[in-house]
Amino acid sequence: MEFKVLGPIQVANERLAYTPSAPKVKQVLALLVMRANQIVTLESIIDELWGDHAPRTAVTTAQTYIYQLRKDFVVELGEECGERIIVTARPGYVLSVPEGSLDVHNFERLADRAHACSTAGDAEGTARWTQAALRVWRGSPLADIPCGRVLQDYVSNLQEKRVSTQELSVRAAMDLERYRDLITELRSLVMEYPFNEWFHTQLVRVLNKAGRRVEALHAYQEARVLLRDELGLGPSHELRRAQQEVLGSAP
Structure with missing residues (x-):
C-alpha cells in the first residue's frame, strides 16, 4: 500500500488506486497521511476542516468522515483495509502504515542522502540523490485539496524542502560544470x-559559463524588471554581481 501526497492525493496498492471524491473526506485523509503512525486528535481534524467556524455537529460529522474512509478502503482496496489501517486511538485516530509506504518519507530519505553527500564534498552523489528525491514529486503537494490552516503548514514546509533540494541539485551540477544541462x-x-532571486542569479551565471552572454544579460534584465515592477525592489548584490561577471567576461 502506498500513500501519495506529493501531487494529488492518492492511495494505491498493487491492483488499483483510490482517491476520495468528497473534498472534506480528502482533507481528513491528507491529515492522517501527513501524521502517519501518530495520533491525530479529533480536535485537529475539526480545526483543519472548519477552523474557528466549526458547526455544532462537528464531532459527529468528523467521525462520519472517518467511517466513510474506512468503508471506502474496504470497498476500493480490499477487506484487509479499513479498521486495520485507520485505528481508533483516543483522543483521535492513527493511520497505521509500514515504513516506506509514504512518498513524502521517501523524498525526505533521498534528500537526506543528498545532503550527506554534499557535506562530504561528493558532487556526483549529491547530483544523483537530489534528482532521485525530486523524481518522487508529481506536482504541488496535496494539489487537489482545499487545505485548511493545519494542512497548509505542512504544504508550506514541503515546498520549502523541495526548493532546498532543487537548489542543492543546481549547486552540484554547477560544481560538476554541467552548465548546458x-x-x-x-x-x-x-x-x-x-x-526566487537565487535561481535567477544561477541562470545568468550558467548562460555566461555556456558562452551565451547575450542571453545571460537578457535573463538579468528580465529578473531586474520583474523585481522592480512586481515588488518595487532592485536586484540583490548577488544578482548584480552575476551581471558584472558577464560584462567582465568579454575578451
Whole structure:
C-alpha cells in the first residue's frame, strides 16, 4: 500500500488506486497521511476542516468522515483495509502504515542522502540523490485539496524542502560544470519561482559559463524588471554581481 501526497492525493496498492471524491473526506485523509503512525486528535481534524467556524455537529460529522474512509478502503482496496489501517486511538485516530509506504518519507530519505553527500564534498552523489528525491514529486503537494490552516503548514514546509533540494541539485551540477544541462532546468525554475532571486542569479551565471552572454544579460534584465515592477525592489548584490561577471567576461 502506498500513500501519495506529493501531487494529488492518492492511495494505491498493487491492483488499483483510490482517491476520495468528497473534498472534506480528502482533507481528513491528507491529515492522517501527513501524521502517519501518530495520533491525530479529533480536535485537529475539526480545526483543519472548519477552523474557528466549526458547526455544532462537528464531532459527529468528523467521525462520519472517518467511517466513510474506512468503508471506502474496504470497498476500493480490499477487506484487509479499513479498521486495520485507520485505528481508533483516543483522543483521535492513527493511520497505521509500514515504513516506506509514504512518498513524502521517501523524498525526505533521498534528500537526506543528498545532503550527506554534499557535506562530504561528493558532487556526483549529491547530483544523483537530489534528482532521485525530486523524481518522487508529481506536482504541488496535496494539489487537489482545499487545505485548511493545519494542512497548509505542512504544504508550506514541503515546498520549502523541495526548493532546498532543487537548489542543492543546481549547486552540484554547477560544481560538476554541467552548465548546458542546467539551462533548461533553471529556465523552468525561474518560471515556477519567479521571485526566487537565487535561481535567477544561477541562470545568468550558467548562460555566461555556456558562452551565451547575450542571453545571460537578457535573463538579468528580465529578473531586474520583474523585481522592480512586481515588488518595487532592485536586484540583490548577488544578482548584480552575476551581471558584472558577464560584462567582465568579454575578451
